[in-house]
Amino acid sequence: MSEAVLIIGGGPAGLAAAASLADLGVEAVLVEKEPELGGTPKKYAYSKLVPDLRPAQETLAPLVQRVQGREGLRVLTDARPTAVSGKAGDFKVRLAGPAGEEELSAGAIIVATGFEHFDARRDTKYGYGIYPDVVDIRDMERMLSEPQLKRPSDGQVPQRVGFILCVGSRDRMVGNTYCSRVCCSVCCVQAIEVKEKNPSAEVYIFYMDIRTYGLLENLYWEAQEEHGVLFVKGRVGEILPRDGQLMVKGEDTLLRGPFEVPFDLMVLASGMEPGEGTVQVAELLNLAREPNGFLAPRDSHTAPLEAAVEGVFLAGADLAPKFSDDAVAEGAGAAVRAAAFLRSRAGR
Amino acid sequence: MSAVAYYPGCALKSIDLAYDVSSVAVCRELGLSLEEIRGYNCCGIGELKSDGDVAYVLPTRILALAEGQNLGEVMAPCSVCYGELARAQSVLAQDAARRGRVNGMLQAAGERPYTREVKVRHLLEYLYREAGPEKVAAQVRQPLKGLRVAPYYGCLYTRPGWFTQAGRDPALDNPERPHFMADLLDAAGATVVDHPNQVSCCGGRNVVQDEEGTALLDYRILSGAKEEGAQVLALICPKCSGALDINQTKAIARHGEGARLPVVYLTQLLGLAFGLGRGQLRLGDMESGAAALLQASGFRS
Amino acid sequence: MAVKGEGIVERSLVEDDHILEQEKLIIEGVDVSGRWNTFLAPRVQEDYTPSLEAEVRALGVGENIRRCWQCGMCTASCTANSVYPDFNPRHFIYLVKLGDVQRLAKLADVVWRCVGCYKCSQRCPREVNPAEVMEAIGVIVHRRWGERVAREEQVGTGAYKKQIYGTGRLNLATLMAADLRGLGRQRELLSAEQMRIGMKMFRDSRLFHTLRLGRAPGWSRLRRVLEEHRRSREEVHP
Numbered sequence: 001m002s003e004a005v006l007i008i009g010g011g012p013a014g015l016a017a018a019a020s021l022a023d024l025g026v027e028a029v030l031v032e033k034e035p036e037l038g039g040t041p042k043k044y045a046y047s048k049l050v051p052d053l054r055p056a057q058e059t060l061a062p063l064v065q066r067v068q069g070r071e072g073l074r075v076l077t078d079a080r081p082t083a084v085s086g087k088a089g090d091f092k093v094r095l096a097g098p099a100g101e102e103e104l105s106a107g108a109i110i111v112a113t114g115f116e117h118f119d120a121r122r123d124t125k126y127g128y129g130i131y132p133d134v135v136d137i138r139d140m141e142r143m144l145s146e147p148q149l150k151r152p153s154d155g156q157v158p159q160r161v162g163f164i165l166c167v168g169s170r171d172r173m174v175g176n177t178y179c180s181r182v183c184c185s186v187c188c189v190q191a192i193e194v195k196e197k198n199p200s201a202e203v204y205i206f207y208m209d210i211r212t213y214g215l216l217e218n219l220y221w222e223a224q225e226e227h228g229v230l231f232v233k234g235r236v237g238e239i240l241p242r243d244g245q246l247m248v249k250g251e252d253t254l255l256r257g258p259f260e261v262p263f264d265l266m267v268l269a270s271g272m273e274p275g276e277g278t279v280q281v282a283e284l285l286n287l288a289r290e291p292n293g294f295l296a297p298r299d300s301h302t303a304p305l306e307a308a309v310e311g312v313f314l315a316g317a318d319l320a321p322k323f324s325d326d327a328v329a330e331g332a333g334a335a336v337r338a339a340a341f342l343r344s345r346a347g348r
Numbered sequence: 349m350s351a352v353a354y355y356p357g358c359a360l361k362s363i364d365l366a367y368d369v370s371s372v373a374v375c376r377e378l379g380l381s382l383e384e385i386r387g388y389n390c391c392g393i394g395e396l397k398s399d400g401d402v403a404y405v406l407p408t409r410i411l412a413l414a415e416g417q418n419l420g421e422v423m424a425p426c427s428v429c430y431g432e433l434a435r436a437q438s439v440l441a442q443d444a445a446r447r448g449r450v451n452g453m454l455q456a457a458g459e460r461p462y463t464r465e466v467k468v469r470h471l472l473e474y475l476y477r478e479a480g481p482e483k484v485a486a487q488v489r490q491p492l493k494g495l496r497v498a499p500y501y502g503c504l505y506t507r508p509g510w511f512t513q514a515g516r517d518p519a520l521d522n523p524e525r526p527h528f529m530a531d532l533l534d535a536a537g538a539t540v541v542d543h544p545n546q547v548s549c550c551g552g553r554n555v556v557q558d559e560e561g562t563a564l565l566d567y568r569i570l571s572g573a574k575e576e577g578a579q580v581l582a583l584i585c586p587k588c589s590g591a592l593d594i595n596q597t598k599a600i601a602r603h604g605e606g607a608r609l610p611v612v613y614l615t616q617l618l619g620l621a622f623g624l625g626r627g628q629l630r631l632g633d634m635e636s637g638a639a640a641l642l643q644a645s646g647f648r649s
Numbered sequence: 650m651a652v653k654g655e656g657i658v659e660r661s662l663v664e665d666d667h668i669l670e671q672e673k674l675i676i677e678g679v680d681v682s683g684r685w686n687t688f689l690a691p692r693v694q695e696d697y698t699p700s701l702e703a704e705v706r707a708l709g710v711g712e713n714i715r716r717c718w719q720c721g722m723c724t725a726s727c728t729a730n731s732v733y734p735d736f737n738p739r740h741f742i743y744l745v746k747l748g749d750v751q752r753l754a755k756l757a758d759v760v761w762r763c764v765g766c767y768k769c770s771q772r773c774p775r776e777v778n779p780a781e782v783m784e785a786i787g788v789i790v791h792r793r794w795g796e797r798v799a800r801e802e803q804v805g806t807g808a809y810k811k812q813i814y815g816t817g818r819l820n821l822a823t824l825m826a827a828d829l830r831g832l833g834r835q836r837e838l839l840s841a842e843q844m845r846i847g848m849k850m851f852r853d854s855r856l857f858h859t860l861r862l863g864r865a866p867g868w869s870r871l872r873r874v875l876e877e878h879r880r881s882r883e884e885v886h887p
């Protein structure tokens with residue numbers, strides 16, 4: 001019997017879970033496979049964040065601070081679980097880290113392994129990975145973190161920038177039929193940032209529908225009303241290089257006809273997928289996955305943060321695409337569920 | 349290596365004999381053994397699709413014949429035949445009820461049903477995976493040095509990916525940016541010319557019905573390759589040949605000399621590099637002047 | 650006689666066939682010819698006809714039409730659209746889904762221009778298989794407005810089917826001859842160009858091979874089964 005909770009994944013969800021457990025006085029170990037904490041936003045140097053355009057660094061730092069130097073909380077980076085045995089109340093977990101292998105016991109496990117970006121090379125029609133000025137929103141976050149936005153091929157400031165929504169999402173052809181949920185809002189923010197850095201730039205967003213759900217609708221309005229971002233309804237079928245620019249071909253469904261327009265920089269809104277780390281942990285712990293590969297909760301109405309495997313709790317973008325505010329809320333929620341679980345067992 | 353069932357289809361046994369004999373000869377040189385399907389029928393050439401299950405009977409009969417010859421794979425050089433076979437194969441693999449109906453029709457006519465899974469392959473992918481650039485290079489006796497060749501893949505060689513599995517099965521070519529032909533031509537010593545319309549459509553389907561539209565599509569492909577410096581366009585489909593080679597004169601008549609470009613089959617070029625004889629290449633069958641060009645460039649068959 | 654629709658303000662905004670006007674019309678002895686009887690057909694979509702989509706789905710080959718969400722990927726990738734701007738697979742699908750018979754009828758001679766390149770089906774995010782949905786829409790168009798479809802297409806499709814069902818083989822030489830005969834262009838078979846190709850194919854033995862193609866073995870039995878099946882389909886959807 002162990003009183004400790006193992007948290008796998010040091011992104012927003014895992015960090016929130018760890019801090020919450022420390023607040024509750026529950027012993028915990030946080031393992032993160034990357035050298036730094038902060039999850040995907042940190043790893044890929046996100047620029048300004050939805051919903052309020054604050055710099056990622058500013059919002060991630062407090063999350064990380066809250067897990068540092070806390071009593072009863074061990075934080076291991078560059079480490080990941082390699083084998084799990086035992087069961088709820090007494091899991092035996094083998095970890096591989098920089099200091100070699102170690103085994104530890106945990107009464108409960110929180111899985112917060114997050115997501116990976118869709119690899120846009122898999123959708124070959126846009127030439128991602130072939131034409132340097134075709135980038136995706138992940139690259140764009142890093143590019144926008146620089147003082148000036150420059151296009152990769154020649155370092156020039158792009159005058160005409162286009163975004164293509166739903167790349168690798170809502171597409172049977174690439175095998176992902178779900179909506180990645182964040183991309184519409186993220187593209188609105190990135191479009192705003194392009195305009196802020198270079199007010200004379202023209203920015204176009206090619207869309208089928210805009211899913212700035214709930215309170216995020218204001219980002220769509222702001223991009224349109226305050227920054228003059230233009231929304232073109234239709235799909236882009238292919239991108240070809242022409243005379244140092246990108247020729248973007250598609251149908252404008254409102255004009256009911258094809259377009260072929262030159263752009264300096266094209267940004268693909270590549271979506272979110274369950275990452276290799278999530279798949280690995282799902283296999284280690286025998287966790288159920290829904291048809292798209294995300295982790296499936298035991299019951300999405302009554303136990304949305306619990307796995308079907310007893311003693312295993314779930315939080316963050318490994319459950320479904322979501323923003324980090326939701327991931328943080330779920331991390332805290334999973335921490336409470338795990339603590340309650342351990343307490344109920346100790347009482348028995 | 350075990351043999352693969354060879355399905356030449358109708359065109360290769362008549363007007364496009366050059367593609368048949370050169371494919372067979374090139375495979376032989378590369379040590380690939382083919383066993384022609386006996387008693388085969390037309391694949392349906394895409395013209396029966398709107399007739400429902402009937403459209404599947406024709407290609408399925410071919411798959412069943414291969415099965416009857418105890419062969420697990422069918423290889424077709426014609427992209428249209430390949431497309432029809434791949435369509436039937438993939439649809440029937442997922443739709444047991446339809447498979448039952450199609451087999452019912454075959455059996456009602458005293459034919460053998462299609463009971464196992466037969467893999468369908470295109471000649472180009474077959475050459476690439478079973479021989480590949482290295483083996484091709486090893487067979488070259490007359491490198492195609494200095495010959496500027498534009499590979500042209502057309503449509504059904506990879507499309508749509510959910511029939512052919514291209515883009516899903518990593519063994520297959522890339523449906524948007526194929527490269528297998530370019531790699532093989534490069535191995536044969538040719539200079540491969542990159543051009544914009546390698547996977548655009550030649551309009552072959554409507555050659556007779558819509559001369560005007562076809563001529564425009566052909567003009568775009570031929571002139572696009574020519575502008576990039578190609579001396580010859582290499583094909584892998586007899587339907588494309590019908591449009592781009594036999595009907596090239598119509599594209600020239602409507603759109604001018606920009607459309608004049610010799611057209612050959614990939615296997616004719618590989619055979620030429622392998623030093624095969626005239627009877628196995630039949631370069632003279634091509635209408636758009638390939639034989640003269642290759643001779644003038646100093647290549648001997 | 651005045652020009653049709655002459656009296657209409659902003660004439661350019663009105664489509665030709667929306668102007669209903671009789672050249673000669675006398676009502677109760679009053680001559681109201683030309684602009685005196687001009688009417689405008691309504692421009693407002695007044696109804697939907699869901700049965701058209703059902704008809705397409707019933708053909709089997711168009712069964713996935715319901716999946717379409719009108720994104721435009723098919724048209725963006727379309728070969729035929731690059732030649733014929735009115736050929737817009739996305740728009741055809743929309744017309745069928747709404748059951749907009751009038752608009753579709755106007756495009757009857759455009760629908761068959763699909764070249765079957767499958768670029769749309771390759772890229773369509775919903776796997777609608779628009780290339781094959783276009784086949785199905787083509788069948789509907791032939792059924793309803795066959796007379797509006799170019800003769801070349803009617804003859805061509807017929808010739809293919811006749812030969813494939815008839816012999817189980819495709820003989821391109823006789824197919825072309827049948828096509829040209831059907832179009833009353835048999836004289837082209839004797840053109841200098843055709844004669845040259847014919848002679849060439851005679852000399853290089855291809856003519857001999859072509860004549861030898863014949864029928865697929867055992868075809869007559871299969872032919873009966875296939876034709877029976879086709880007939881039964883036609884009885885269901887005349």
Ligand SMILES: Cc1cc2nc3c(=O)[nH]c(=O)nc-3n(C[C@H](O)[C@H](O)[C@H](O)COP(=O)(O)OP(=O)(O)OC[C@H]3O[C@@H](n4cnc5c(N)ncnc54)[C@H](O)[C@@H]3O)c2cc1C
Nearest residue numbers: 009011012013033039040049050114115277316317323324
């Ligand atoms: C382009 C883009 C822009 C975005 N912009 C915003 C934004 O502006 N605002 C916002 O709120 N959200 C944004 N998001 C969403 C945000 O990134 C996620 O909501 C958030 O990262 C989810 O946090 P997480 O902890 O669940 O997952 P992650 O951030 O993915 O963290 C998971 C962590 O687990 C680790 N891990 C995985 N597997 C293992 C393993 N087996 N062992 C050990 N460690 C493992 C990973 O290395 C990673 O550090 C954006 C997303 C995208 C794609």
Ligand code: SF4
Nearest residue numbers: 717720721722723773
């Ligand atoms: S690409 Fe597919 S979903 Fe999009 S409009 Fe065309 S048929 Fe409909």
